[in-house]
């Protein structure tokens with residue numbers, strides 16, 4: 001089967017997968033939501049021009065799309081497992097090599113092309129369109145939107161290809177990945193010490209946006225195409241060739257968390273996470289890697305905004321990103337596996353919340369590390385408050401809106417819009433306030449109240465809810 | 471004391487949009503009975519079992535299972551009965567043994583070791599106890615689901631296609647177990663489209679087609695009247711399709 005045919009089949013499959021779950025309309029509106037959001041965001045830019053220069057906003061947008069590329073990549077690769085379970089292995093084109101005479105490599109190539117086209121149409125294009133619609137009102141050249149479309153797409157692809165490359169390394173050997181990661185870290189640190197980290201070195205697509213010349217474009221394309229090509233060439237898919245065996249770990253694990261209640265559910269969550277495809281690698285890709293990026297971008301951003309306290313802003317973003325742990329926790333469960341047992345949805349959600357609280361020790365560790373290494377110990381306490389409350393609030397919004405199905409429900413336009421509307425104002429306000437004075441970050445503790453309310457509403461709401469098609 | 475009704479379905483109906491999956495079905499199953507619900511693909515068997523166990527609410531009508539209203543107290547019903555759903559979906563990253571222990575904890579059972587061992591022995595899959603559920607063969611997964619449903623020794627078991635994916639030897643074991651189980655006072659309600667199974671082990675059968683219950687009665691009465699279940703079933707279903 002040639003790559004273009006595979007690609008078409010995958011596109012149809014992706015569309016059908018989402019549209020059967022939400023109805024075509026709900027899914028088709030998704031880009032519209034992004035466009036409206038970009039439009040409104042762009043219209044408010046002049047209001048904040050004093051605190052937030054346009055260049056900084058542009059950098060932020062590019063960093064965001066880079067991050068999105070990373071997330072999409074890691075979800076596409078690691079999350080196949082989840083789609084697979086839900087829709088049956090045989091039905092997914094990505095698994096065609098098992099039943100049809102098609103090479104792994106071709107499938108992976110088609111998979112990359114599909115993600116590229118799909119997400120550029122779904123995220124980048126509407127974002128640029130929303131921005132374009134706003135340009136006449138904020139005194140910017142509409143041509144800038146075209147440039148933004150190209151450079152944001154490049155940023156997205158940069159993230160996607162990087163994570164594909166790393167995941168191929170990981171599939172080949174963990175040592176190789178660790179070595180590469182360590183090498184890159186040393187390089188970054190050295191460059192940082194030498195003061196050689198410039199914006200364009202970190203984010204060539206952003207450099208291209210600032211200065212649409214051949215050089216940054218060439219560098220961007222090189223950084224996208226080379227890792228992508230390498231990951232296609234060296235792709236391997238490990239077939240489960242031997243059956244793994246495990247001694248009973250459920251009871252010992254449950255014993256350790258017995259005091260929390262729902263201990264066997266928590267133990268099950270832990271086992272699911274540890275034993276699933278990717279295991280620790282998954283955490284690296286979808287969590288530590290994006291966080292590293294955020295940190296680097298923040299260090300760069302400081303140069304634009306003098307008053308900013310990187311630790312507090314980082315901790316707020318850390319809180320939002322931590323909430324994705326809930327997506328991992330729910331990935332391996334569908335309520336169908338409990339529906340015939342005497343278990344309530346709310347009981348499962350409660351257990352997930354406990355697992356979530358435990359898993360948040362990881363981002364907490366990251367925060368401590370960030371504070372210790374950056375000399376930001378002075379603002380550690382407000383940063384901690386910001387992290388804890390943003391994490392709890394984002395989680396509560398996710399639970400309220402998506403119940404046990406964040407991985408699917410967040411693609412629903414209406415749900416996603418409400419998610420954005422619930423989280424971004426609070427987050428932006430917090431970040432702005434902390435620019436004025438890091439101590440204002442304590443204000444984030446106010447979020448705990450709506451968080452508690454949303455959680456308790458969410459529990460009862462999902463109790464009565466029947467998931468269609470599962 | 472009269473006979474105890476384990477299942478009382480009263481005008482049960484389930485509509486999915488304009489599809490009526492189950493259409494005003496009423497019947498009862500009494501204690502100690504092995505009741506087989508027969509029907510072609512898509513006739514409403516799974517939908518019926520899911521309503522009886524409170525997994526989905528009926529559009530109209532009601533079901534009492536062991537004295538509880540399945541729609542109003544689904545957790546109560548599921549706590550009492552044992553259920554084998556149509557799609558065997560044990561959580562994938564637990565081993566077979568961990569899964570049984572997980573269910574045992576949910577049902578707050580004691581003697582977990584003995585209970586697990588008993589089922590590993592009876593269905594002969596003890597060598598797979600440390601294998602992840604997702605790596606089990608389909609037949610072994612069905613054995614696991616069987617064990618899960620009977621772990622708490624329920625008085626009533628509802629089984630969607632009990633013998634699916636099992637080899638002939640295991641089918642024998644399971645059939646014998648089910649007969650023994652009802653002789654010991656247990657009650658079984660199962661669905662199947664394999665007529666031989668029903669003919670061999672059922673006390674009573676119901677035939678469902680296009681969501682409607684066409685017949686419910688003692689198997690003896692059918693067989694006794696000199697007919698085979700197959701011809702009886704085909705006549706019923708074809709007659710209904712023609713109507």
Ligand SMILES: Nc1ncnc2c1ncn2[C@@H]1O[C@H](COP(=O)(O)OP(=O)(O)OP(=O)(O)O)[C@@H](O)[C@H]1O
Pocket residue numbers: 469486489490491509510511512513514515516517518556663
């Ligand atoms: N969740 C659902 N949404 C829409 N329609 C459904 C749903 N579940 C079942 N149906 C429809 O209800 C009817 C009965 O389905 P059901 O699964 O109960 O049949 P069945 O007798 O169990 O079939 P089989 O022998 O193939 O298992 C079918 O027409 C089916 O398409």
Ligand SMILES: [Mg+2]
Pocket residue numbers: 515516517556630
């Ligand atoms: Mg069925």
